Amino acid sequence: MELFRQKLKAINLGNRDFAEDLRAQGTEVYHLEWEPPARGKKELIDILNLIEDDPEIEKANKIALEKYFNSQPVLVSIGIAREVIPGMDEDTLLHAGPPITWEKMSGPLRGAVIGALIYEGRANTPEEAEKLAKSGKIKFSPCHEHNAVGPMAGVISPSMPVFIVHNVTHGNYAYCTLNEGLGKVLRYGAFSDEVINRLRWMEKVLAPGLKKAIELSGGIDLKTIIAQALHMGDELHNRNKAGTSLFIRNIAPYLVKAGLPDSELVDILNFINSNDHFFLNLSMPAAKVMLDAAHNIPKSTLVTTMARNGTEFGIRVSGLGNRWFTGPAQMIKGLLFPGFKEEDCNPDIGDSAITETAGFGGFAMAAAIAIVQFVGGTPEDALNYSRKMYEITIAENRVFQIPIFGFRGTPTGIDIRKVLSKNILPQINTGIAHREAGIGQVGAGLVNPPWECFEKALLAWKEQYLGE
Template sequence: MLDIDRANEIALDRMMSARPILRTVARAGDVIPGMGERMLLHAGPPITWERASGPMRGAIVGACIFEGWVADAAAAEALVTAGGVTLDPCHHHGAVGPMAGVTSPSMMVYVVENVTHGNKAFSNLNEGYGKVLRYGAYSDEVLARLRWMNDVMAPVLAGALALSDDGLDIRALLAESLHMGDEGHNRNKAGSILYTAKLAPLVVRAAPDAETAAGVLKFLADNALSVLNPVMAACKAMADAGHGVEGSTIMTTMARNGTDLGIRVSGLGDRWFTGPAGQPDGLYFPGFTVADANRDIGDSTITETAGIGAFAMAAAPAIVTFISGTPQDAMNATLEMYEITATEHTAFTIPSLGFRGTPTGVDIRKVVELGITPRINTGIAHKEAGVGQVGAGLTRPPMSV
């Protein structure tokens, strides 16, 4: 007879003992397992072009142009609908990507290794806010930025990490940033500062000249989300360590593709359980309203899966200025998540709660019993391809999942 509680203990011990180290930056097609040269990875559960949302379609178009497969949007749509490109979830390949999450073979990605259990995880590079590929934008400006990131910044970061003392410990960085006002998902200001500070002396040594070093450091320092993508890969490495434990009812994946939200459970293999992605409730940039918003999208809910993000909002009261609400709402969000999780994280703690560990390990039994679904912090994409980010807010998965 299966002992579910014991199975959950094993899964959670593996998740929390995982130590994700950022090792390098490398070409996606060379390091991501099973990634073909005519494959695009995307956020969330499986999706087809026909069911894809505007921002997802826009990111797919942009990636096809970036790769040089096509010259324009019409040709990209024709290529994809004719089967000339395979679409597959990032999660099927040990990877994650924010918002649309589209990753193409030539894109450079972060490589994170869980040194405790040996598994690896991957994520693309963060472009910053506004009109960016991950929100479905694919203008010349967007593609030029991507090419600079790929051709100039990525080799410098790879060189910097090679000069580091055995990589960067992302779990330790996260633990520190939670004590500095971050929650690890929508607020990464402290973490990005720590990340840039750790890399800065290495970037100066790795860059071919001072101008290149200055450009890379300015790009990292100007982007309060610089660390989000390595954090996501770290959370993926931690969550995957707890996946595949027979009998476990712990959620090890939660992801959205702009149309559907899907979860996977440790003891239920790689099967997706899906429902409609939610409509975020939040704050909008000037000139935009909820009428402009797409449904929730992105793999970044791997942060909540690992015990941070919306689950750690009590550590980040200032986040409400970005996603709406009050500091008390942030506190209440964390307290509610203790109701549906199986443990408290041993590495991630919240000062305002007496250094209590963050609520970790959503137990689907508790979700069903209490009728409480996981909270999600999220950016909001415009529903039309090419516009970009229009706000940020909160949502939850549907109980139907």
């Protein structure tokens, strides 16, 4: 009877409206955010119950993660895209995200295609480039299907110089363009004369100089740089200040030894030094080459690709081969540059979510608390995002660490089972492109993949391995 003499306190599960009704009556309420596994979808719950502790899945995921953890990404050279990227030819343009046609492309991706065709000399005006893109003479293909990655629009054209990253443990390679900087750049869909001239300087001066220096160095260990940068306040997706600084320290002596003309040496060092995001285009292929080693492990539920083309978001799963599982690209919530508003923004775009897939980027925001000044939120938000990602991942990283968590390894190895059973979507921080072609970057923020990607992947896994 003592219980009934006490003041009533309530715990409310699920629907917040019930809690508000009780508060309106003066009752003290603790609201618990809760929903049933897999958002209450019985078919998904049945599959999850069936495979939750499946020893064959656990073994497959362990094999995949071991391949990832044992990978050693090394920057070995720079090459021309058509000469080094598998399946690349003069009529191919690679793009970020899952497969897409010109008709369905978003503004920034169309803008990057237009700019690439002008850069290649295939068109003289935006109108000519658009006509060529529509003609069927140009083949569009995802970067990820050619061992490559591209930030934002992700367009790689035949003449573009690309970093060559070698996984010396497993022998596979990954490729990525060189970073142009922020604002009005090709990867954000801009294609003005300024953009094209910068790309040509990168092709004629920056890339050859860096190529000589990289090859003189004997190769640059990217895994070590990423690990160090995490200790220095980067998360290696939207904050690359430390990574870029460490790269300059590694490459500068070899740039000097390369015997470049003084004016070119100064321009190259100034360009890299003025671009805090330069290392992004190295952290991405490093992540790609490690995750590709973990791909195609039968029965594995490990996510090895997350990528967006500005229209759709797509994932690929180790045990499901090269099939894409897609849903609509989501709108990004964050901080916009002065003069822009929400209706200017394009949905989520880019291959840079490969960093989160590999266990850094948005998963390591607790290591880069200052990033909230760029993407929005509070320092506590940054800590909580990383804490939450441990719930949907299989392991803690052996090399990449978060100092503020007592050097705990970053959450690594997204498991589609955990995403669905816990109703927690991966956390991504990213740039924001203007929805219209030709304008460029308008801000940065936070976003999650669509639920549908993981639901489709689980259903496909069940069909492939358990049958109907």
